[in-house]
Amino acid sequence: MTRHRGRGIASINYPIGMNLGGDPSQALVHSNPSGKFTVALSSIDLGQGMKSVTRQICAETLGVPVEDVYVDTADSDTGPHCMGSFASRGTHRVGNAVMAAAREARGVMMEAAAEELEVNAADLETDGRGNIHVKGAPHRSISTKDVAIAAQFKQGKTISGRGIFLVPLSEVNPETGEMSPATCYAHACLVAEVDVDDETGEVAMVRMDSAYELGRALNPRLVEQQLVGGAWMGVSHALYETPEPYYPEPVHGPRDFVEYLMPGPGDICPHDIAVLERPAPDGPFGAKGPGEMCANPVLPAVANAIFNAVGVRIDDLPITPEKVLRAIKAQGGARPQARR
Amino acid sequence: MLELRKDIFADERDDNLKEIGKGTQRQDMLGHVTGTSSYFNDHKLQGMLHLKVVRSTQSHARIRRIDTSEAERSAGVRRIIRGADVPVNLNTLLSLINFGKDDEPSLAVDKVRYKGEPVVAIVADSEREAFEAIAKVRIDYEPLPAVFDVEDALKPGAPVVNETYPKNTFTYHETYDRQQLRFGDADAALATADHVLEQRYQMSPIEHAPTETNGAIAAPDTNGRYVVYTSTQALFFSVDTCAKILDVPSNTFHFIGGTVGGGFGGKVDTLTEPLAILGAMLTGKPVRYVFGREEEMQYGPPRGAERIYIKDGVMRDGRVVARKILAYFDSGAYTRLSSYAAVKCAAHLPGPYTIPNVYGDVYCVFTNRTPATAMRGFGVTAMDFAIECQMDKLAHLINMDPMEFRILNAYRDGDMKAHRREAKNTALIECVQVAAEKAKWPLREEFKRASSRKDGGGNRAVIPPTPTDSSRVRPTSPVQQRTSYDRLPPTVTREPPREPPPPAPPPPSPRPAAPSHGATRFSSVFGTRRR
Numbered sequence: 001m002t003r004h005r006g007r008g009i010a011s012i013n014y015p016i017g018m019n020l021g022g023d024p025s026q027a028l029v030h031s032n033p034s035g036k037f038t039v040a041l042s043s044i045d046l047g048q049g050m051k052s053v054t055r056q057i058c059a060e061t062l063g064v065p066v067e068d069v070y071v072d073t074a075d076s077d078t079g080p081h082c083m084g085s086f087a088s089r090g091t092h093r094v095g096n097a098v099m100a101a102a103r104e105a106r107g108v109m110m111e112a113a114a115e116e117l118e119v120n121a122a123d124l125e126t127d128g129r130g131n132i133h134v135k136g137a138p139h140r141s142i143s144t145k146d147v148a149i150a151a152q153f154k155q156g157k158t159i160s161g162r163g164i165f166l167v168p169l170s171e172v173n174p175e176t177g178e179m180s181p182a183t184c185y186a187h188a189c190l191v192a193e194v195d196v197d198d199e200t201g202e203v204a205m206v207r208m209d210s211a212y213e214l215g216r217a218l219n220p221r222l223v224e225q226q227l228v229g230g231a232w233m234g235v236s237h238a239l240y241e242t243p244e245p246y247y248p249e250p251v252h253g254p255r256d257f258v259e260y261l262m263p264g265p266g267d268i269c270p271h272d273i274a275v276l277e278r279p280a281p282d283g284p285f286g287a288k289g290p291g292e293m294c295a296n297p298v299l300p301a302v303a304n305a306i307f308n309a310v311g312v313r314i315d316d317l318p319i320t321p322e323k324v325l326r327a328i329k330a331q332g333g334a335r336p337q338a339r340r
Numbered sequence: 341m342l343e344l345r346k347d348i349f350a351d352e353r354d355d356n357l358k359e360i361g362k363g364t365q366r367q368d369m370l371g372h373v374t375g376t377s378s379y380f381n382d383h384k385l386q387g388m389l390h391l392k393v394v395r396s397t398q399s400h401a402r403i404r405r406i407d408t409s410e411a412e413r414s415a416g417v418r419r420i421i422r423g424a425d426v427p428v429n430l431n432t433l434l435s436l437i438n439f440g441k442d443d444e445p446s447l448a449v450d451k452v453r454y455k456g457e458p459v460v461a462i463v464a465d466s467e468r469e470a471f472e473a474i475a476k477v478r479i480d481y482e483p484l485p486a487v488f489d490v491e492d493a494l495k496p497g498a499p500v501v502n503e504t505y506p507k508n509t510f511t512y513h514e515t516y517d518r519q520q521l522r523f524g525d526a527d528a529a530l531a532t533a534d535h536v537l538e539q540r541y542q543m544s545p546i547e548h549a550p551t552e553t554n555g556a557i558a559a560p561d562t563n564g565r566y567v568v569y570t571s572t573q574a575l576f577f578s579v580d581t582c583a584k585i586l587d588v589p590s591n592t593f594h595f596i597g598g599t600v601g602g603g604f605g606g607k608v609d610t611l612t613e614p615l616a617i618l619g620a621m622l623t624g625k626p627v628r629y630v631f632g633r634e635e636e637m638q639y640g641p642p643r644g645a646e647r648i649y650i651k652d653g654v655m656r657d658g659r660v661v662a663r664k665i666l667a668y669f670d671s672g673a674y675t676r677l678s679s680y681a682a683v684k685c686a687a688h689l690p691g692p693y694t695i696p697n698v699y700g701d702v703y704c705v706f707t708n709r710t711p712a713t714a715m716r717g718f719g720v721t722a723m724d725f726a727i728e729c730q731m732d733k734l735a736h737l738i739n740m741d742p743m744e745f746r747i748l749n750a751y752r753d754g755d756m757k758a759h760r761r762e763a764k765n766t767a768l769i770e771c772v773q774v775a776a777e778k779a780k781w782p783l784r785e786e787f788k789r790a791s792s793r794k795d796g797g798g799n800r801a802v803i804p805p806t807p808t809d810s811s812r813v814r815p816t817s818p819v820q821q822r823t824s825y826d827r828l829p830p831t832v833t834r835e836p837p838r839e840p841p842p843p844a845p846p847p848p849s850p851r852p853a854a855p856s857h858g859a860t861r862f863s864s865v866f867g868t869r870r871r
Contacts, residue, residue, distance in 0.1 A: 011768055012724045019680065019687055044575060073597070074596060075575075076576065079575070177522060182687075191778070211770070213770065218361065220342060220344060220363050227342070243637055243642050255633065255638065260547060272343075295721065296721050296725075300728030300729050317542065317725065
């Protein structure tokens with residue numbers, strides 16, 4: 001038995017939002033009389049961090065601390081329409097809607113503050129810590145809480161805002177396929193290193209090195225959880241998973257997690273990630289969306305690494321030990337390629 | 341470990357922000373780590389009933405007779421629901437955005453089109469009693485020939501899976517059986533390329549494998565409304581789908597999602613809400629319909645499997661000059677969202693590279709299997725697998741470093757993409773450079789200096805003359821060195837034939853200097869070997 005090491009790469013891009021557009025999302029932002037803000041969405045947090053990322057977008061746009069914003073999701077009576085949490089559209093589409101709503105709410109907040117401070121609203125700025133003050137004169141200041149109280153009980157103003165974001169639907173030319181599929185794209189390149197056992201056909205992940213370009217990492221820890229988890233979904237697609245192991249014959253399908261193979265804790269390996277930020281002109285603070293694309297480069301990178309290790313190409317997924325072993329035997333043994 | 345490379349594209353950003361860019365703890369973290377976050381299934385309501393469905397045992401069969409008489413007498417059964425009880429039984433998800441025809445029943449009536457298709461729903465006091473009643477439903481099937489392979493489904497005389505689409509392909513633009521992409525003259529470029537490489541790739545279906553399976557709880561609310569707790573990924577998508585199927589105004593419903601225990605695309609299809617609400621309407625009680633793990637894994641929609649053929653022309657200097665792609669999306673028995681993914685896939689061609697001649701045909705094909713749906717990377721994951729394996733083979737073929745090969749062909753700002761829009765805000769080259777750096781993969785100086793912001797546009801911004809399909813003339817016997825690793829693509833016959841079958845490639849001339857992958861192996865893999 002010999003274990004052969006190999007490295008493979010893949011580079012990809014990924015469109016942000018529903019293909020062709022036409023997928024609106026709305027947001028409502030309003031303040032209570034204590035200057036605490038609620039973002040009302042019908043959008044869904046799938047565990048990816050939708051609540052947290054829209055919360056940061058709202059706080060940044062309003063100019064208040066993130067603790068002063070709470071995001072309420074997933075209610076069709078209180079949240080305005082959203083197309084849904086899919087197609088890497090949450091950060092880009094919903095984020096933009098929240099930004100627009102927060103901008104409108106900020107406008108009212110600054111007007112109300114200006115009235116209290118008896119200055120022009122254009123001369124005011126927020127300090128991000130819950131205060132609004134005259135530019136260049138921090139002592140002429142009022143807290144957002146006092147502004148909210150004044151707006152509500154004295155001025156009769158609603159510190160609130162509405163936002164919608166829509167990329168207009170594109171036509172598709174049936175002959176040429178001419179279309180406007182997306183307004184921005186995320187990018188990635190990943191290097192996978194594997195060990196291939198030429199006696200069993202088993203493939204073990206050794207390490208991954210990657211670079212992902214996401215416009216702007218609004219919350220680097222949420223980005224990291226997506227990229228790490230997504231890469232393992234990619235490994236799982238490449239080497240383990242399928243509900244139809246004899247596709248296209250629909251037989252012997254797994255029924256539970258005993259029969260359905262996925263990598264376990266013993267199968268994981270180090271993954272060193274770099275994040276690049278080239279802001280999308282129409283993204284909230286330039287953000288695109290890391291959600292879907294993070295799995296995509298892993299599948300081909302692993303397949304290419306297996307070729308580099310033992311000289312076989314497996315072009316149908318998943319790349320099971322059986323397929324690797326049969327291919328090695330068919331070519332009369334492992335043929336390691338030039339080490340990279 | 342995550343490293344932010346703030347040095348790259350720094351001139352395009354304002355990094356002077358207060359909340360953005362911080363690794364702030366998530367708003368819902370405390371609930372998650374203390375196990376107090378609320379999921380749809382945490383709503384245990386007084387008098388709640390349980391709904392389960394009788395699933396087809398056949399992949400394709402006519403339903404002769406459904407006998408529920410014994411099931412009706414089974415203990416704890418409150419209501420049996422048949423297709424005729426569903427106000428608008430036929431629906432397609434994307435009818436909400438006017439895309440596609442209604443092709444899928446909530447409960448099968450005349451025919452079943454995949455193994456596991458819901459035929460009858462049973463509402464009972466407990467899940468156990470619902471399952472016991474299910475075992476007492478007798479369905480008399482007349483089996484029909486089934487088709488499982490996407491290319492078999494397109495052959496003349498193939499069984500018709502779904503009568504809404506009698507040719508087993510989704511209909512685009514009213515008349516087309518595929519989504520086309522045409523940019524430049526791929527055939528002419530292939531005829532003069534130094535090497536031609538043609539390969540076949542097969543994606544497998546994938547289960548979303550969420551921790552929390554699909555489900556919903558519907559309950560009568562005051563004033564004739566219904567409250568619905570759901571695991572949906574798309575709240576209003578589900579609201580509007582239910583309003584259509586149940587034929588009531590959408591504000592009849594108050595949908596409440598919550599924390600979702602994993603979506604990945606598998607909770608867009610609104611699989612459980614319509615029947616749960618209908619059960620609540622018919623019994624006046626709260627009704628819970630949740631998939632078991634086996635249902636989620638086998639009858640909940642998977643990522644569809646795509647079969648992809650790629651034929652590329654590459655020059656010895658490393659330029660890819662033509663890419664021709666034929667892709668089949670296996671939609672299963674109904675459309676769901678695969679029709680949409682095929683268009684997204686066409687838009688994605690030829691990957692993140694500037695290739696002057698691109699030709700794509702992407703089919704959404706119906707087969708007698710569980711309908712496929714969206715999954716992370718929808719329409720793109722399989723194509724990226726195919727394209728990036730192909731890129732690796734091309735680099736190997738011309739003996740070029742695979743990283744440098746990608747930088748050479750990468751799209752750059754100002755280039756014209758194959759869907760005829762200018763590339764902007766590109767960053768593929770920088771990703772390759774940084775990944776190489778991280779992996780200590782040596783790049784030559786000229787490739788380290790390349791930039792997405794330089795050397796794009798100009799000639800690369802031109803939309804090339806593109807022959808229409810009718811004017812396309814097959815190239816005569818090519819004189820260039822050809823390398824064919826694969827078997828010939830199967831001759832796809834369907835009516836009417838679009839173009840004459842491709843000429844057989846000439847016998848390979850002397851092998852290129854670069855090491856080859858071995859022609860015999862691929863033919864053995866695709867010709868005779870069974871998985």
